[in-house]
Amino acid sequence: MALQKVVRSTVIDAPIERVWAILRDFNSHDQWHEVVAQSSIEDGKTSDRVGCVRNFTLQDGNHIREMLLSLSDKDHISTYTIVDATVPLQRYVATITLKPVTDGQRTFWHWASSFATPPGMEAQLRDMVAHGVYEAGFANLKRYLQLGGPAQKASSASSVRAQSQASPVSAVTIKVREYGEALQLRTENSDVPPPGPGEVRIRQTAVGVNYLDVYLRKGWIPDFLPLPGTPGMEAAGEVLDVGPDVTSLLPGDRVAYMGPIPGAYTSVRNVPVAWTVRLGAGIDDITAAASLLKGVTADYVLRDLGRVQAGTRVLVHAAAGGVGTLVCAWASRMGALVMGTVSSQAKARIARDHGCQHVIVTANYEFSAAVHSIAQGADVIIDGLGDAAREENFEALAPCGHWISLGQASGPLQPISPDWLVSKSVTFSRPVAFAYVATHSMLNQRAERVWQAFREGILLPVQTETFALKDAPAAHARLESRQSTGSLVLLPG
Numbered sequence: 001m002a003l004q005k006v007v008r009s010t011v012i013d014a015p016i017e018r019v020w021a022i023l024r025d026f027n028s029h030d031q032w033h034e035v036v037a038q039s040s041i042e043d044g045k046t047s048d049r050v051g052c053v054r055n056f057t058l059q060d061g062n063h064i065r066e067m068l069l070s071l072s073d074k075d076h077i078s079t080y081t082i083v084d085a086t087v088p089l090q091r092y093v094a095t096i097t098l099k100p101v102t103d104g105q106r107t108f109w110h111w112a113s114s115f116a117t118p119p120g121m122e123a124q125l126r127d128m129v130a131h132g133v134y135e136a137g138f139a140n141l142k143r144y145l146q147l148g149g150p151a152q153k154a155s156s157a158s159s160v161r162a163q164s165q166a167s168p169v170s171a172v173t174i175k176v177r178e179y180g181e182a183l184q185l186r187t188e189n190s191d192v193p194p195p196g197p198g199e200v201r202i203r204q205t206a207v208g209v210n211y212l213d214v215y216l217r218k219g220w221i222p223d224f225l226p227l228p229g230t231p232g233m234e235a236a237g238e239v240l241d242v243g244p245d246v247t248s249l250l251p252g253d254r255v256a257y258m259g260p261i262p263g264a265y266t267s268v269r270n271v272p273v274a275w276t277v278r279l280g281a282g283i284d285d286i287t288a289a290a291s292l293l294k295g296v297t298a299d300y301v302l303r304d305l306g307r308v309q310a311g312t313r314v315l316v317h318a319a320a321g322g323v324g325t326l327v328c329a330w331a332s333r334m335g336a337l338v339m340g341t342v343s344s345q346a347k348a349r350i351a352r353d354h355g356c357q358h359v360i361v362t363a364n365y366e367f368s369a370a371v372h373s374i375a376q377g378a379d380v381i382i383d384g385l386g387d388a389a390r391e392e393n394f395e396a397l398a399p400c401g402h403w404i405s406l407g408q409a410s411g412p413l414q415p416i417s418p419d420w421l422v423s424k425s426v427t428f429s430r431p432v433a434f435a436y437v438a439t440h441s442m443l444n445q446r447a448e449r450v451w452q453a454f455r456e457g458i459l460l461p462v463q464t465e466t467f468a469l470k471d472a473p474a475a476h477a478r479l480e481s482r483q484s485t486g487s488l489v490l491l492p493g
């Protein structure tokens with residue numbers, strides 16, 4: 001008797017751990033598969049133990065007993081066989097295999113089986129297994145995850161979830177009502193509505209402070225922060241609840257996010273799920289908030305824009321700062337010749353600790369002569385200084401060099417003329433991090449590279465200075481004072 005084969009696969013919009021947590025439970029199918037009316041494991045065995053038998057009834061009244069033959073948590077594979085059944089499937093052996101999709105947030109699910117059938121019933125039974133069991137199962141599991149997965153079964157969890165989805169959550173938020181000095185960052189109370197479609201509501205535990213927040217507060221980019229507005233581009237925390245159609249996150253998940261619309265200086269916020277990355281156990285919330293946007297920036301600047309490799313002469317400004325320390329450490333590990341400017345000897349030590357091989361101490365933006373004496377010019381300049389260093393940056397560039405204008409801590413850069421650039425055959429770019437994480441998959445890949453670099457010791461543990469959220473004015477004053485090193489983080493408390 002020839003064996004029939006059925007193979008089906010799909011991609012589930014949820015991370016592999018979430019899908020596997022359901023499927024590894026051999027008795028879970030009556031919770032998520034609509035054809036299964038009722039199922040139990042025989043002899044009081046646990047439902048993930050090889051050899052256990054699930055005894056279940058289908059909605060059409062048929063009855064099946066299946067035995068778990070193998071289960072690998074490492075490879076996310078399980079195999080099972082029909083022991084006896086009122087449906088005429090003989091020698092039925094099925095395998096479920098899960099693999100993570102490369103963006104880490106989705107799961108490839110392969111479901112395959114072979115079986116024999118009575119003569120003449122081949123097509124009918126193949127069809128039943130392919131459509132009635134596998135394809136229907138894919139659709140059912142997707143819907144089950146959308147509804148909240150296992151949490152939906154637990155009545156207390158579901159009632160909490162239903163309640164929080166129905167009601168606003170109060171938050172403490174920093175508001176700018178007039179552009180200006182740091183004291184314009186005022187603490188207010190607000191209500192955060194339930195998350196909309198594609199959004200998650202996050203209770204934030206740590207908020208990253210970036211120099212961009214200062215520009216916004218000062219009104220240098222008013223289109224970016226219309227008044228009244230809340231600054232802040234990144235944070236970390238715990239998902240409170242999820243909006244309709246969100247399947248990749250659940251209440252309780254730890255996440256960090258960065259996104260192109262300000263508003264992170266708050267204790268609770270709704271953000272699109274596409275801005276978020278799930279945090280593993282190795283990355284705490286403060287590290288995530290301190291280094292997601294800055295790490296992603298270091299990644300795209302060195303890898304995509306600077307195309308830094310062994311021997312590239314890199315000049316990094318504010319080398320002891322948030323972005324600067326990450327850039328120095330990563331560029332140095334890439335084999336670049338790393339030069340950096342800092343404004344004090346104390347900062348010089350920190351820059352050196354983070355891999356800056358040639359530290360130039362200058363508080364008044366004089367560095368081009370030093371760069372020429374160290375390396376005859378820079379191939380790549382990573383410039384967050386802006387206008388006060390404009391002429392010196394140009395002087396410091398080697399012929400055919402690339403000036404990456406990241407920011408403007410000293411003031412907005414005056415226009416750069418093409419005639420000026422052509423005189424040294426150099427290039428100039430004015431990038432923004434958000435364009436380099438424009439899709440969820442790009443964000444996940446870059447974030448993962450940052451976390452991996454921490455795990456491998458390429459990036460040193462991030463040095464952070466923390467402030468209560470209500471002390472945002474003090475955090476901004478500190479950043480603007482040129483005294484801070486590493487990253488500043490606000491704690492909503």
Ligand SMILES: NC(=O)c1ccc[n+]([C@@H]2O[C@H](COP(=O)([O-])OP(=O)(O)OC[C@H]3O[C@@H](n4cnc5c(N)ncnc54)[C@H](OP(=O)(O)O)[C@@H]3O)[C@@H](O)[C@H]2O)c1
Pocket residue numbers: 209210211212293294297318319320321322323324341342343344347383384385405406407408409410411431432433434479480481482483484485486487
């Ligand atoms: N475009 C992007 O995608 C992107 C993303 C992230 C950050 N950035 C930019 O990268 C730069 C670094 O950001 P960060 O958040 O990590 O800040 P940071 O480097 O930790 O702090 C800013 C540093 O700039 C230096 N600085 C020089 N002149 C200054 C002045 N007049 N006022 C204040 N600081 C001055 C200071 O270092 P010294 O005293 O040692 O000189 C200061 O510590 C900023 O320009 C930011 O806008 C851009």
